[in-house]
Amino acid sequence: MKHSNVKQIINIDAKLTDRINELLSHYPADKKKSALLPILHDVQDAHDNWLSIELMDKVAEILEIKPIEVYEVVSFYTMYNQQPIGKYMFEFCRTSCCCLRGAEDLMEYTCDKLGIQEGETTPDGNFTVVGVECLGACGYAPMMQLGDFYKEHLTKEKIDQLIDDCKDNKISLH
Numbered sequence: 001m002k003h004s005n006v007k008q009i010i011n012i013d014a015k016l017t018d019r020i021n022e023l024l025s026h027y028p029a030d031k032k033k034s035a036l037l038p039i040l041h042d043v044q045d046a047h048d049n050w051l052s053i054e055l056m057d058k059v060a061e062i063l064e065i066k067p068i069e070v071y072e073v074v075s076f077y078t079m080y081n082q083q084p085i086g087k088y089m090f091e092f093c094r095t096s097c098c099c100l101r102g103a104e105d106l107m108e109y110t111c112d113k114l115g116i117q118e119g120e121t122t123p124d125g126n127f128t129v130v131g132v133e134c135l136g137a138c139g140y141a142p143m144m145q146l147g148d149f150y151k152e153h154l155t156k157e158k159i160d161q162l163i164d165d166c167k168d169n170k171i172s173l174h
């Protein structure tokens with residue numbers, strides 16, 4: 001499991017605690033682990049979109065499960081980030097349909113334009129580029145996820161526009 005040496009400030013504030021308790025209320029008291037995935041989403045959202053070992057340990061404590069039970073979920077799903085990421089994370093689908101429609105070329109084009117390799121973040125902390133598995137929008141290939149939204153039928157021109165819009169703070173992530 002790759003993890004970061006960056007120190008993360010953990011802040012399970014009252015609002016997040018209420019949200020966690022609300023999620024836990026959907027499950028029996030002895031089945032708290034059932035709420036793990038949605039809780040991880042909310043905890044990650046409240047912590048700059050990534051989960052340090054210390055934060056995962058805190059989630060394990062809240063759910064009264066072993067830390068390894070959190071690590072194995074976080075390391076399996078690409079929607080959980082184990083490293084600090086850029087403000088804008090371009091998640092390119094690179095499964096078959098998107099690949100056949102040029103997703104890998106577009107990802108390489110984006111990385112070259114931003115001066116980074118896949119999996120890296122630009123020095124200004126603005127952009128991260130990663131490849132992920134099928135996002136279920138195969139009919140709109142090639143596509144990527146940016147925040148909570150899908151960007152579909154991608155072309156180099158659309159990538160250029162997206163990067164410009166991100167730089168101009170014109171992109172909504174939620």
Ligand code: FES
Pocket residue numbers: 093094095096097098099134135136137138139141143
């Ligand atoms: S193959 Fe890309 S969304 Fe399914």
